[in-house]
Each structure stands twice: as C-alpha cells, then as structure tokens.
Amino acid sequence: MDDNFFERVYEVARLIPVGRVTSYGAIAAFLGTKGSSRMVGYAMQACGKALPPVPAHRVVNRQGLLTAKFHFGGNLMEELLKSEGVEVVDDQVQDFKSLFWDPSVELAL
DNA sequence: CCCGTGACGACAT
DNA sequence: TATGTCGCCACGG
Numbered sequence: 001m002d003d004n005f006f007e008r009v010y011e012v013a014r015l016i017p018v019g020r021v022t023s024y025g026a027i028a029a030f031l032g033t034k035g036s037s038r039m040v041g042y043a044m045q046a047c048g049k050a051l052p053p054v055p056a057h058r059v060v061n062r063q064g065l066l067t068a069k070f071h072f073g074g075n076l077m078e079e080l081l082k083s084e085g086v087e088v089v090d091d092q093v094q095d096f097k098s099l100f101w102d103p104s105v106e107l108a109l
Numbered sequence: 110c111c112c113g114t115g116a117c118g119a120c121a122t
Numbered sequence: 123t124a125t126g127t128c129g130c131c132a133c134g135g
Contacts, residue, residue: 005132024117028130034118035130041116042132061117068116 005031009043010050012103016058019085020101021093023062030103045071057081064096 012027024040033039040059047054057080061067069077069091078088087094 025119028117033131036132037117038115038130039117039132042114044116046133047116056116059116062119066116071116 005033005039006043006046006050009040010047010054012107013044013047013054013056013059014052015103015107016055016101019099021058021060021064021081021086021096021099022101022103023060023064025062026100026102026104027059030107041068044068058084058101060093060096064093064100066091066093 008031009027012030013022016022023037024044025034025037027040028034028037031040044054044056044059047056056068057072057077059068066077066081066088069075072080078091081088081093086099093099
C-alpha cells in the first residue's frame with residue numbers, strides 16, 4: 001500500500017480540477033516515468049482501494065477517449081464527466097485540448 | 110527468478 | 123490519415 005509509485009499517481013490524479021481531464025502519459029511524464037503511461041492506468045485499476053477515492057474518470061488517453069469506461073462499467077464514466085461539465089460524445093471528450101490539464105504545466109513544478 | 114499482462118504512447122509502414 | 127508493431131515498467135503468478 002505504501003507503494004510510492006501508485007500513491008504518486010493517485011496524488012496527481014486527485015489534483016485534477018473538476019471539469020478538466022488529463023492523460024496517462026501526462027501523469028507518467030510528471031512522475032518522471034514518461035514511458036510508463038501504462039503503469040499509470042495500471043495504478044488506476046487499483047485506485048478503487050485508494051483513499052480518498054481517485055477521480056479516475058478524469059483520466060483519459062492521449063486522444064481524449066474514455067478507454068477506462070470499459071472498467072467503470074457501462075457509461076458511468078461518461079456520465080460522471082458530463083456531471084462535471086465535460087462534454088463527452090461517443091466515449092470521446094469534446095474540446096479535449098481545452099479541457100486537458102497537464103500536471104507538468106498546471107502544477108508548473 | 111522468469112514470464113505474462115496491461116485504463117498507453119510514439120514511431121513506422 | 124489509418125493500421126500495425128514495439129517499447130516501457132510495475133505487479134501478479
């Protein structure tokens with residue numbers, strides 16, 4: 001549970017503002033493991049046991065496609081994003097480019 | 110300790 | 123532009 005890697009991913013994910021979305025690669029890059037975008041998603045899979053819960057629904061792939069909706073189950077992820085003001089059509093975030101929240105930039109470390 | 114898997118991404122064709 | 127393939131690293135068995 002003390003896995004710093006997962007914890008780090010959760011920490012960044014929780015920093016995602018409401019109505020915004022980010023990509024696995026962006027988080028991975030922020031963590032310094034740019035090539036490990038998969039690990040971010042992998043960590044997200046385990047985010048269900050993380051406290052406080054991680055808004056994994058705000059994390060999408062580089063295309064803004066809701067790849068994780070398959071894991072959420074049905075259109076739950078899409079509904080969650082819409083509930084936060086994010087326009088989603090065909091499992092794809094609209095104006096993703098504008099809603100994109102890059103930790104490396106927003107956190108401007 | 111070795112192998113397979115995976116919510117991705119970039120590059121090559 | 124679309125499709126295919128490789129790489130990447132952590133975790134489970």
